[in-house]
Amino acid sequence: MPALLDRRLVVVTGKGGTGKSTISAAVALAAARRGKKVLVCEVVAKERVADFFGRPPSGTQIRELVPNLYSVHVRPREAMREYALMILRYETLYRLAFENAAARYFLTAAPSLAEIVMLGKVFWHAAKEMERGRLRWDMVVLDAPATGHGLTFLTVPEVFLGLVSDGPLARDMRTMQSLLADPAKCSVCIVTLPEEMPANEAIDLDRALRQHQFPVGPLFLNAAFTSRFSPVEVASVTRGGPLLTAAGEAADTHESRAALSQHYEGVLREKVARDLVKVPFLFERSFGAQAIDKVAHAIEGVL
Amino acid sequence: MRTLEGRKIICCVGSGGVGKTTTAAALALAAAMEGKRALVLTIDPARRLANSLGLKELGNEETRIDPRHFDDAHLTPRGEMWAMMLNLKHAWDELVRRDAQTPQQSETILGNKLYQTLSTAMAGSLEYIAMEKVFELYSSGRYDVIVLDTPPTSNALDFLHAPDRVLDVLDNNAMRVVLGPMMKAGKVGFRLLAVPSGLVLRTLARFTGSDFLRDLGQFMMAFEGMYEGFKDRASKVKALLSSSRTGFVLVTSPNPLITQEALFFHRALEADGIRTAAVVVNRVQRDPRRHGGPDNVPALKEALQLAQIKDTDRLAERLCETLTEQVVLADLDRREIERLRATLAGVPLFTVPRLRKDVHDLAGLWQIDGYLGGD
Numbered sequence: 001m002p003a004l005l006d007r008r009l010v011v012v013t014g015k016g017g018t019g020k021s022t023i024s025a026a027v028a029l030a031a032a033r034r035g036k037k038v039l040v041c042e043v044v045a046k047e048r049v050a051d052f053f054g055r056p057p058s059g060t061q062i063r064e065l066v067p068n069l070y071s072v073h074v075r076p077r078e079a080m081r082e083y084a085l086m087i088l089r090y091e092t093l094y095r096l097a098f099e100n101a102a103a104r105y106f107l108t109a110a111p112s113l114a115e116i117v118m119l120g121k122v123f124w125h126a127a128k129e130m131e132r133g134r135l136r137w138d139m140v141v142l143d144a145p146a147t148g149h150g151l152t153f154l155t156v157p158e159v160f161l162g163l164v165s166d167g168p169l170a171r172d173m174r175t176m177q178s179l180l181a182d183p184a185k186c187s188v189c190i191v192t193l194p195e196e197m198p199a200n201e202a203i204d205l206d207r208a209l210r211q212h213q214f215p216v217g218p219l220f221l222n223a224a225f226t227s228r229f230s231p232v233e234v235a236s237v238t239r240g241g242p243l244l245t246a247a248g249e250a251a252d253t254h255e256s257r258a259a260l261s262q263h264y265e266g267v268l269r270e271k272v273a274r275d276l277v278k279v280p281f282l283f284e285r286s287f288g289a290q291a292i293d294k295v296a297h298a299i300e301g302v303l
Numbered sequence: 304m305r306t307l308e309g310r311k312i313i314c315c316v317g318s319g320g321v322g323k324t325t326t327a328a329a330l331a332l333a334a335a336m337e338g339k340r341a342l343v344l345t346i347d348p349a350r351r352l353a354n355s356l357g358l359k360e361l362g363n364e365e366t367r368i369d370p371r372h373f374d375d376a377h378l379t380p381r382g383e384m385w386a387m388m389l390n391l392k393h394a395w396d397e398l399v400r401r402d403a404q405t406p407q408q409s410e411t412i413l414g415n416k417l418y419q420t421l422s423t424a425m426a427g428s429l430e431y432i433a434m435e436k437v438f439e440l441y442s443s444g445r446y447d448v449i450v451l452d453t454p455p456t457s458n459a460l461d462f463l464h465a466p467d468r469v470l471d472v473l474d475n476n477a478m479r480v481v482l483g484p485m486m487k488a489g490k491v492g493f494r495l496l497a498v499p500s501g502l503v504l505r506t507l508a509r510f511t512g513s514d515f516l517r518d519l520g521q522f523m524m525a526f527e528g529m530y531e532g533f534k535d536r537a538s539k540v541k542a543l544l545s546s547s548r549t550g551f552v553l554v555t556s557p558n559p560l561i562t563q564e565a566l567f568f569h570r571a572l573e574a575d576g577i578r579t580a581a582v583v584v585n586r587v588q589r590d591p592r593r594h595g596g597p598d599n600v601p602a603l604k605e606a607l608q609l610a611q612i613k614d615t616d617r618l619a620e621r622l623c624e625t626l627t628e629q630v631v632l633a634d635l636d637r638r639e640i641e642r643l644r645a646t647l648a649g650v651p652l653f654t655v656p657r658l659r660k661d662v663h664d665l666a667g668l669w670q671i672d673g674y675l676g677g678d
């Protein structure tokens with residue numbers, strides 16, 4: 001099995017608010033540092049990755065954030081246009097078919113068409129886009145929509161092919177499906193937090209991803225706390241009088257979060273058969289390039 | 304919350320992962336404790352409510368919370384607490400069966416290949432069905448208050464405008480415009496032609512394949528006659544949601560990215576003429592400085608010595624590091640809450656500290672209720 005950084009497509013999934021964008025950025029940064037040309041595709045409502053590196057939003061234009069690391073925000077409307085143009089070739093034909101009230105109706109009605117074209121665009125970057133006779137990107141990182149949606153997003157080709165068997169979209173969805181199923185070229189990772197709901201959802205997501213036979217990538221346990229005090233220490237500081245009230249409370253708070261981290265790490269290790277990577281909680285006054293750098297170091301082990 | 308008094312419907316809105324379900328359940332519990340018959344309606348996929356109520360499973364039906372759970376939590380409610388978990392597929396099927404004009408019509412729709420996908424995958428489908436359900440429960444008059452835990456939408460506007468989008472899709476007139484060239488009016492309504500004709504359709508077919516267009520046409524034809532009922536209810540739901548009988552509660556965490564979303568939602572509500580009833584900020588870091596006491600290594604060493612605690616393995620340093628980290632978090636949270644307060648001038652704001660344990664029973668919910676009163 002090739003290392004994570006040797007895959008053509010790395011998909012980062014998980015519940016909303018678990019830090020998918022952070023992990024996507026960190027994986028991309030680690031790859032870029034090793035000389036790979038990396039594109040992060042953000043298929044979420046709000047673009048985040050460019051901001052981590054102190055850069056203005058990339059929008060739908062691919063922009064370089066740091067050497068070798070690029071990002072793009074994939075939005076349904078623009079993706080639809082680009083994609084349709086690729087197939088229809090002529091702008092006039094596109095306008096005729098897609099920019100009228102009737103077609104807009106059709107585009108809302110067609111289930112998951114937005115997801116299909118967005119996935120189609122990511123696929124194009126990962127497997128088709130050429131530059132000087134070779135593929136333009138060594139690696140594409142897909143920051144996928146939140147769970148529930150996340151799985152729906154990846155199974156879009158499957159759902160679509162169940163409904164439609166002919167046409168250029170169906171052909172592309174078939175190739176996309178085989179890329180998404182190929183462990184030599186693709187890896188689907190999960191990001192979660194040491195809390196009850198996110199942990200449960202990670203377990204469900206892992207099961208669903210396996211059922212659909214997506215290549216099994218690592219499980220990132222984000223914002224983990226590590227124990228720092230023994231129970232005896234917490235007890236004695238807490239009872240140490242008014243001067244130590246603040247310190248006692250802080251130590252107790254830290255240990256209760258560390259205990260939660262440890263508990264859910266145990267649950268996840270037991271129920272999810274993936275490499276588990278602990279990413280420490282970061283106490284940063286502002287979340288920027290430095291923080292991403294720390295995360296990139298923390299995940300070094302599974303790259 | 305005084306701000307929620309007299310409301311029949313409470314919608315908890317906000318990004319995923321901010322404790323929306325827990326807040327919704329806590330509000331329903333508070334209402335039940337006060338003597339109301341309260342129902343909390345939550346959405347299926349994450350099985351969240353089941354978790355936070357310590358229940359194994361909630362079906363797609365109204366379930367009364369077992370009084371034993373109240374005994375376990377040493378609570379004596381004057382009213383009743385009910386819960387319901389919404390199953391998307393199930394709810395759509397129910398709706399079709401109820402609204403179809405003939406049994407054949409409901410069978411045709413339920414058996415349509417596209418319906419299976421459309422009912423669960425269409426944008427706004429979940430939001431639409433949640434609103435249908437709220438309206439149905441409200442109209443039944445069985446509950447004094449219904450608390451809705453909204454779907455974790457990525458976009459605030461999706462939620463409010465979901466009914467419009469679903470209605471657009473089901474609008475048969477629009478369908479006739481698009482698929483018209485594929486259909487021929489006959490004695491018994493419409494009939495589909497095998498091959499898409501007309502330039503627009505032919506071009507679309509090059510994109511999606513023609514089978515798909517035919518299936519879509521069939522699906523739309525099956526819905527013939529049901530659209531009016533949908534539309535009528537949707538406008539009633541809208542009127543209900545914008546009236547003073549409904550209160551919107553924005554649930555957020557102090558994370559700047561999440562509060563941005565909350566503010567976005569607030570503005571979206573305002574644009575629709577709806578005033579936010581309350582804001583709940585969950586998981587706020589308590590500031591250790593409120594106790595005073597030493598916050599640097601030499602002073603901590605001294606305090607440890609005074610308390611006759613051995614400063615082994617750099618205990619003072621570890622304490623200092625921990626205090627510093629939590630001060631950073633408390634400062635960040637405070638700054639964010641102040642910003643929220645300033646922007647949402649006049650909207651009651653409640654902060655719930657980060658609790659030592661996950662909330663998964665009534666006792667935990669009641670603890671949260673302790674922070675949600677007093678406005």
